Amino acid sequence: MARGYHRKTVPFPDRTAVHHTPPSVEPRMVPCSKTVRFSAETDLFPFVVACHRLASWAESIQMEGMVVPNRQHLESRTSVVVVGAGAIGTVVADSISHTADVTLIRRATTAAMWIDHGSGAERVDARIASSPAAVDPVDWIVLTTKAQQVVSAREWLAALTGPQTRIAILQNGIDHAERVSEWVPPERVVPAIVFISAERTGPDIVTVRQLDELVLPDTAAAQDFARLFPEQFPVSLDPNFETQAWRKLIMNAALNSVTALTGRTVGVAKEPGGRELIATVLREGIDVARARGVRLTQDELTLMRRKIEKLPPTAPTSMQLDRAHGRALEYGYLTGAVLKEAAAVGVPTPTTLALHNLISAL
Numbered sequence: 001m002a003r004g005y006h007r008k009t010v011p012f013p014d015r016t017a018v019h020h021t022p023p024s025v026e027p028r029m030v031p032c033s034k035t036v037r038f039s040a041e042t043d044l045f046p047f048v049v050a051c052h053r054l055a056s057w058a059e060s061i062q063m064e065g066m067v068v069p070n071r072q073h074l075e076s077r078t079s080v081v082v083v084g085a086g087a088i089g090t091v092v093a094d095s096i097s098h099t100a101d102v103t104l105i106r107r108a109t110t111a112a113m114w115i116d117h118g119s120g121a122e123r124v125d126a127r128i129a130s131s132p133a134a135v136d137p138v139d140w141i142v143l144t145t146k147a148q149q150v151v152s153a154r155e156w157l158a159a160l161t162g163p164q165t166r167i168a169i170l171q172n173g174i175d176h177a178e179r180v181s182e183w184v185p186p187e188r189v190v191p192a193i194v195f196i197s198a199e200r201t202g203p204d205i206v207t208v209r210q211l212d213e214l215v216l217p218d219t220a221a222a223q224d225f226a227r228l229f230p231e232q233f234p235v236s237l238d239p240n241f242e243t244q245a246w247r248k249l250i251m252n253a254a255l256n257s258v259t260a261l262t263g264r265t266v267g268v269a270k271e272p273g274g275r276e277l278i279a280t281v282l283r284e285g286i287d288v289a290r291a292r293g294v295r296l297t298q299d300e301l302t303l304m305r306r307k308i309e310k311l312p313p314t315a316p317t318s319m320q321l322d323r324a325h326g327r328a329l330e331y332g333y334l335t336g337a338v339l340k341e342a343a344a345v346g347v348p349t350p351t352t353l354a355l356h357n358l359i360s361a362l
């Protein structure tokens with residue numbers, strides 16, 4: 001599979017260790033100019049690390065083409081902590097690790113995460129933190145837990161939030177800012193709509209199926225967040241973000257519910273029965289959105305169905321995977337959100353309600 005974006009890879013097995021946990025070695029005086037050059041053949045790795053730690057006047061150290069920025073340089077980069085090292089969190093951590101100093105939160109382990117875009121696994125260049133005591137306030141928190149897990153990330157959010165911290169929320173549903181209102185005001189929140197099909201295929205590895213889109217509102221904070229991504233990453237700013245958020249909500253309410261209930265991948269939506277059921281739930285959601293004043297196109301149903309058609313039939317949805325792994329389900333923020341909004345405007349949504357009730361009975 002072709003990669004969704006390109007990255008510079010460094011042919012050295014332990015580059016993360018160089019960046020983040022240099023082994024302790026005896027420091028020696030070395031002649032450092034702006035850049036220090038070594039040859040790997042002479043096995044100078046520990047020496048390079050010592051230089052890396054001491055030579056604050058060098059901007060970088062080069063060894064056989066590998067460039068190791070010095071600590072001071074690293075420390076001046078934007079600090080980002082990704083809370084939630086699942087599929088989306090790992091994809092984001094990997095892609096922004098080229099411009100930012102990234103930490104991934106993994107509660108149960110300190111093992112690195114790996115990513116496979118279809119051409120083999122690559123180590124994600126991110127520090128791992130597993131205790132809130134080990135982190136300080138950062139420039140950006142990227143929240144990629146499931147919507148219902150924000151509550152269990154409280155300790156992390158408290159430890160990571162400072163007076164300037166901004167939070168990007170890459171989660172399903174609407175009303176993203178409300179979920180973190182305890183920590184930051186709405187202008188420091190960037191909600192994001194994610195169309196990335198990726199899956200944890202092992203305890204430490206994420207396989208990416210399709211990198212489609214990351215949509216942000218067109219705000220100052222979102223522009224700053226977008227700048228962290230490499231140019232080739234499909235991130236866009238949409239002034240009509242509310243419409244995008246509702247589109248995704250309606251699509252998730254239909255697709256994630258049907259796949260979670262049937263235990264089938266997206267292919268179920270392409271069969272006559274599944275297609276009809278999904279179309280009914282989409283129609284109900286569209287009625288609710290219109291009644292709430294959300295700006296949708298005339299042909300919204302076709303647009304949403306096309307989006308679903310474009311998804312690979314073998315791709316699972318997040319709620320289907322959560323059910324398969326016995327995890328808590330996100331339905332409260334999907335069908336639950338549609339039902340809440342429907343109640344506020346008195347729009348009937350019987351099929352959405354039926355799916356919602358079935359899922360809550362699982």
Ligand SMILES: CC(C)(CO)C(=O)C(=O)O
Nearest residue numbers: 195251252255317318319
């Ligand atoms: C894969 C996709 C786009 C399907 O609705 C999704 O958002 C999810 O699984 O949560």
